[in-house]
Amino acid sequence: MPQIDSMRARLEATGELTELLAAAADAFSLLLATCRVCAERASELFAAFAFASAAAAQGRLIIDSAPSLAASPGTEASLRACAEPDLEKVADGLAGLARVLGERLSAAAQQGHDRGDRDACQDAAAEAMRIYELLAPDR
Secondary structure, three states, X not given: OHHHHHHHHHHHHOOXXXXXXXXXXXXXXXXXXXXXXXXXHOOOOHHHHHXXXXXXXXXXXXXXXXXXXXXXXXXXXXXXXXXXXXXXXXXXXXXXXXXXXXXXXXXXXXXXXXXXXXHHHHHHHHHHHHHHHHHOOOO
């Protein structure tokens, strides 16, 4: 699952708010695309992936509303993560990504200068943590 790992590393390496917002938008897009495909493949994890997909879509919409998000086409989410046959392993990887995303956005919400950015970061962090709770290994 190198795509999930590289997105996690990208989030951890961001410095400026605009960089974090762009990475967060791409992370939510990856979470959304991967959860949708995995939901179609998983019977016992269907609900977790379906609800995580909804939270990822909401998180992406929230990030898109942040005033400091630079207009860009973003990164097309590839579905290579879903090539992994073990969906438990995919869920664990996505949960880790969502946890880092939530932590980074929560920290940015505390430091943002613009109220719109603070609110977007705080609300998107809540969606990321919802994804984490749905997909974490102790589900």
